[in-house]
Amino acid sequence: LVLDLELRFRVHALMDWLQQQRVRGVRELTPGIRSLQVHFDSSVISQKVLLDILRRAEQELPAIDDIEVPSRIVHLPLSWDDPATRVAIDKYMQSVRKDAPWCPSNIEFIRRVNGLDSIEDVQRIVFTANYLVMGLGDVYLGAPVATPLDPRHRLVTTKYNPARTWTPENAVGIGGAYLCVYGMEGPGGYQFVGRTVQMWNRYRQTPDFNGGKQWLLRFFDQLKFYPVSADELLQLREDFPRGKFQLRSEQTTLKLREYRQFLTDHSESIASFKARQQEAFDAERERWRASGQLTFDAEPTVVSDMAAAAIPAGCEAIASPVTGSVWKQSSAVGQKIAAGDELLIIEAMKMEIPILADQSGEIVEVRCAAGHAVAAGEVLVVLRPN
DSSP: OOOOHHHHHHHHHHHHHHHHHTOTTEEEEEEOSSOEEEEEOTTTSOHHHHHHHHHHHHHHSOOGGGOEEEEEEEEEEEEETOHHHHHHHHHHHHHTOTTOTTOSOHHHHHHHHTTOSOHHHHHHHHHHOOEEEEEEOTTSTTOEEEEESSGGGOOOBOOOSSOEEEEOTTEEEEEBTEEEEOSSSEEEOSEEEEEOSOSBOSSOOOSSSOTTOOBOOOTTOEEEEEEEOHHHHHHHHHHGGGTSSOOOEEEEEEEHHHHHHHHHHTHHHHHHHHHHHHHHHHHHHHHHHHHTOSSOOOOOOOOOHHHHSOOOTTOEEEEOSSSEEEEEEOOOTTOEEOTTOEEEEEEETTEEEEEEOSSOEEEEEEOOOTTOEEOTTOEEEEEEEO
16 A cells, blocks of 8 residues: 555546446445545446446546646645644643653654654645645545645654544644644544644635535645744634635646656655655654553553542532543632532543532542543542532
8 A cells, every 4th residue: 555646646537437427326426545436326227337337437547647637726824833732732641641752742753753854844844845635524524635746745654542532623734644634623643733724614605615515625636834823823713714814726737747757857856755754764663662652551540549438428429420531620629619510521532521510519529630540430529518
């Protein structure tokens, strides 16, 4: 399995051929990076007949050198090492894996595994590269999976292991040789470089979200990032879904013949970059092996003596409904609380679960702390009701 853009071009040519044929019974065509899913109605067309049509397509597709596809260069603002992504890393270190090799800085990890001299080199490559959108819908809601056209810009990484429980909406990350812009909040494993504007518009049609579609990008778009500050990005994220800010884009054509010639012309420097990259990647994995970080096993949750201690007379125990870890502690001994007040938040199964007081009273004991693992049924807070 290798990253081969020619396969994506061939998938596109096959999809285009089928669309032109208007085959009765074919309901949907979904291209992947190196595959095409053909969804068909077997009550209208049999599998055998459809396979015969696909075999005919193989004979009629244009020669690989003759394939051309329309492309847009879409300029996206990027807040480098955005504060929201740093919060996600902090949450991961506190609740999932504090000693992961990619923590506390994903960008430093990217620098190391790619054999680059400085973080500025990582930044330069990300802002120089043209990321070709090869798929849409990776990690939900029109999220692009993209890779640089120039192999010398293809930064490679491992993904988080285990995965993050939270990723900010529209975080930009690299996993393997691919870049993704997360369409929504959720779990994830790509190594962060920053954050950008929305890939999906929930609310309205705008100049960038038009033609009856809620997603921003198209297959074979080229993403070109430019730097903005974290505060500038927050304002752009307010304005963009409302149509008050419009992205700059340019129309072009990708010609496979020209791209193959580019690879030939720069073959020596491409090979040199890949060799250095592979050497750095192998050295990183050897460091993990030597330090015991190559594999990860979560430590079993053990109920502390304090959590298992008896409940004082006249008091009520507030227990954890699930096994997880304490993400946020909102209560303290001696604090007066009302029914419905948040006492703490448990992070479990890629969800944040608030623990609320079911009655008013005074907190007598807090038997946990932020970052600590807790078991289902474990006593977290002791409350003396009013």
